Amino acid sequence: MMINNGITPKQASExxxxxxxxxxxxxxxxxxxxxGSASGLMYALKKLGKCCAILCHDKIPEKxxxxxxETYCNQFIPDIVVAVxxxxxxxxxxxxxxxxxxxxxxxxxxxSNSGYAKMTCCNDKLPATAQLMLEIIExxxxxxxxxxxxxxxxxxxxxxxxxxxxxxxSATHIAGAKLFDAGAEHTFISNRFFMSKSRKNIMLxxxxxxxxxxxxDDRCAMVVITKEIIDEIQAQPSDIEGISAMPRTIEGxxxxxxxxxxxxxxxxxxxxxxxxxxxxxxxxxxGGGGHKRAAGCEVIGxxxxxxxxxxREVETALCK
Amino acid sequence: MMINNGITPKQASExxxxxxxxxxxxxxxxxxxxxGSASGLMYALKKLGKCCAILCHDKIPEKxxxxxxETYCNQFIPDIVVAVxxxxxxxxxxxxxxxxxxxxxxxxxxxSNSGYAKMTCCNDKLPATAQLMLEIIExxxxxxxxxxxxxxxxxxxxxxxxxxxxxxxSATHIAGAKLFDAGAEHTFISNRFFMSKSRKNIMLxxxxxxxxxxxxDDRCAMVVITKEIIDEIQAQPSDIEGISAMPRTIEGxxxxxxxxxxxxxxxxxxxxxxxxxxxxxxxxxxGGGGHKRAAGCEVIGxxxxxxxxxxREVETALCK
Numbered sequence: 269m270m271i272n273n274g275i276t277p278k279q280a281s282e283x284x285x286x287x288x289x290x291x292x293x294x295x296x297x298x299x300x301x302x303x304g305s306a307s308g309l310m311y312a313l314k315k316l317g318k319c320c321a322i323l324c325h326d327k328i329p330e331k332x333x334x335x336x337x338e339t340y341c342n343q344f345i346p347d348i349v350v351a352v353x354x355x356x357x358x359x360x361x362x363x364x365x366x367x368x369x370x371x372x373x374x375x376x377x378x379x380s381n382s383g384y385a386k387m388t389c390c391n392d393k394l395p396a397t398a399q400l401m402l403e404i405i406e407x408x409x410x411x412x413x414x415x416x417x418x419x420x421x422x423x424x425x426x427x428x429x430x431x432x433x434x435x436x437x438s439a440t441h442i443a444g445a446k447l448f449d450a451g452a453e454h455t456f457i458s459n460r461f462f463m464s465k466s467r468k469n470i471m472l473x474x475x476x477x478x479x480x481x482x483x484x485d486d487r488c489a490m491v492v493i494t495k496e497i498i499d500e501i502q503a504q505p506s507d508i509e510g511i512s513a514m515p516r517t518i519e520g521x522x523x524x525x526x527x528x529x530x531x532x533x534x535x536x537x538x539x540x541x542x543x544x545x546x547x548x549x550x551x552x553x554x555g556g557g558g559h560k561r562a563a564g565c566e567v568i569g570x571x572x573x574x575x576x577x578x579x580r581e582v583e584t585a586l587c588k
Numbered sequence: 589m590m591i592n593n594g595i596t597p598k599q600a601s602e603x604x605x606x607x608x609x610x611x612x613x614x615x616x617x618x619x620x621x622x623x624g625s626a627s628g629l630m631y632a633l634k635k636l637g638k639c640c641a642i643l644c645h646d647k648i649p650e651k652x653x654x655x656x657x658e659t660y661c662n663q664f665i666p667d668i669v670v671a672v673x674x675x676x677x678x679x680x681x682x683x684x685x686x687x688x689x690x691x692x693x694x695x696x697x698x699x700s701n702s703g704y705a706k707m708t709c710c711n712d713k714l715p716a717t718a719q720l721m722l723e724i725i726e727x728x729x730x731x732x733x734x735x736x737x738x739x740x741x742x743x744x745x746x747x748x749x750x751x752x753x754x755x756x757x758s759a760t761h762i763a764g765a766k767l768f769d770a771g772a773e774h775t776f777i778s779n780r781f782f783m784s785k786s787r788k789n790i791m792l793x794x795x796x797x798x799x800x801x802x803x804x805d806d807r808c809a810m811v812v813i814t815k816e817i818i819d820e821i822q823a824q825p826s827d828i829e830g831i832s833a834m835p836r837t838i839e840g841x842x843x844x845x846x847x848x849x850x851x852x853x854x855x856x857x858x859x860x861x862x863x864x865x866x867x868x869x870x871x872x873x874x875g876g877g878g879h880k881r882a883a884g885c886e887v888i889g890x891x892x893x894x895x896x897x898x899x900r901e902v903e904t905a906l907c908k
Binding site for chain 1: 758759775785798840
């Protein structure tokens with residue numbers, strides 16, 4: 269990838285070492301990698317005696333409480349502003365204004381990074397920004413400790429599905445080994461993200477499974493989450509995210525569809541595919557878009573017409 | 589741990605190098621670690637020009653087909669017999685007779701290894717026999733390849749829940765990195781074991797979630813699987829195993845109960861607990877037993893009386 273003003277981890281570390289008051293930005297709807305990578309850097313910079321805090325458009329979700337993120341509330345005037353795991357300016361959110369108008373450095377791993385920052389340290393071969401952040405912290409000469417390790421381990425496992433996703437490499441495991449050696453509370457963290465479910469998740473799963481239908485010789489599985497259920501459970505978009513992956517994981521299913529009712533007549537459709545179908549092409553048929561294996565679109569109508577519309581596109585894709 | 593005739597990985601490798609015809613045994617109801625570790629060793633020994641095959645009381649399940657295990661059917665007369673990942677003689681099964689009567693070497697990681705073999709190479713600090721097998725294969729001087737890596741990676745991730753369980757260490761990640769570098773098809777394998785579910789699993793989950801009830805300030809979650817449902821789905825005990833873990837994984841739940849109807853009046857109860865309750869004590873109250881975090885018992889009666897019986901024990905445990 270080519271990004272304007274791209275810099276190496278070593279150059280990024282040198283730039284960070286020059287400043288004393290550093291503001292870190294996370295992306296909106298923050299996930300484990302933006303929070304873990306930013307807070308890992310925060311602990312490393314504080315170890316060097318610098319002032320550092322984190323600003324995010326949204327509240328940091330409670331499930332990250334154990335990282336004890338110091339949020340920014342004007343406790344210092346930043347010399348530099350650093351965006352962490354943020355591919356484009358759209359993902360910053362108004363809550364980061366006015367700092368998001370002048371970003372000195374972006375540290376990221378997304379192939380789609382738009383190069384919006386003055387300098388960008390981005391490695392899109394890595395499965396998580398946390399893996400890149402480990403390199404930068406090592407370059408700064410900061411010795412890893414339990415706090416830093418817990419933060420980076422959180423980023424690493426949430427963006428790799430605990431070392432399962434295809435972008436994981438041997439270097440990711442070497443990074444994992446270093447974080448273990450530095451005292452990462454790995455059992456606690458992996459339990460939290462992969463071995464426990466909220467009541468809302470469980471209730472959504474129940475309703476999703478009750479709506480489960482199969483089509484086209486069982487190669488397509490579809491679930492529907494109505495607005496009534498979403499309101500009843502008070503489910504957040506992040507709760508539904510988890511459900512979207514489920515239909516595709518059923519044995520023999522090439523296309524998994526999750527239809528989520530937004531309002532009386534608006535439906536958001538999430539499409540996940542195996543290598544035997546192109547999710548992006550299916551979504552594009554209804555004016556949406558995305559990636560080969562995961563894409564989405566919106567449909568106006570009622571539940572039956574939304575189902576029929578997406579099924580027509582799925583049929584076309586499966587006949588190819 | 590102290591085991592009679594305990595030997596080091598180096599001594600185990602030297603012993604293996606001395607023989608030309610080697611029979612490997614897996615434990616009955618074979619899992620990913622016994623199959624992966626044995627077949628990894630099989631490929632390593634074949635690379636050295638030796639005759640080697642695997643014998644197991646049960647058929648190797650289809651989901652391990654990609655490892656292309658060569659099963660033993662008298663194609664050579666063994667010089668030595670090696671048990672892999674087998675803690676005690678009880679786990680061999682009659683299908684391994686007469687070879688199981690005279691086991692030269694056992695390679696294992698279970699703390700409960702009974703020392704039944706003439707020589708035992710056991711490291712109970714490791715989360716998987718596959719991690720120990722990697723050491724032994726390296727000691728033999730065999731260069732890792734894709735076949736060996738796929739086998740050992742299968743053992744490593746199935747016994748560690750893909751690096752999630754508490755026995756995982758930095759050395760486990762270093763082992764993972766080596767297997768990646770040797771060409772392990774990690775995405776394919778982790779998808780197979782952790783990102784796909786059978787139709788039976790999905791249907792069981794649906795019925796289990798529909799029966800889900802909470803008790804004692806939501807600290808106890810209970811699901812009931814009736815015989816009618818088991819018969820309808822044609823679910824195997826192994827399908828139900830996966831369900832038993834679910835109730836306890838719900839946020840805030842200290843005791844997860846799964847009641848499975850065996851016949852009209854017989855119920856098997858599986859108990860899983862957090863560190864806030866003792867599963868074994870709960871089970872013992874109804875004549876069962878097990879471990880602190882996972883235990884089981886049987887109850888005779890009807891569904892209501894079975895529920896009431898176990899709930900009384902749960903209440904006692906939660907009041908402690």
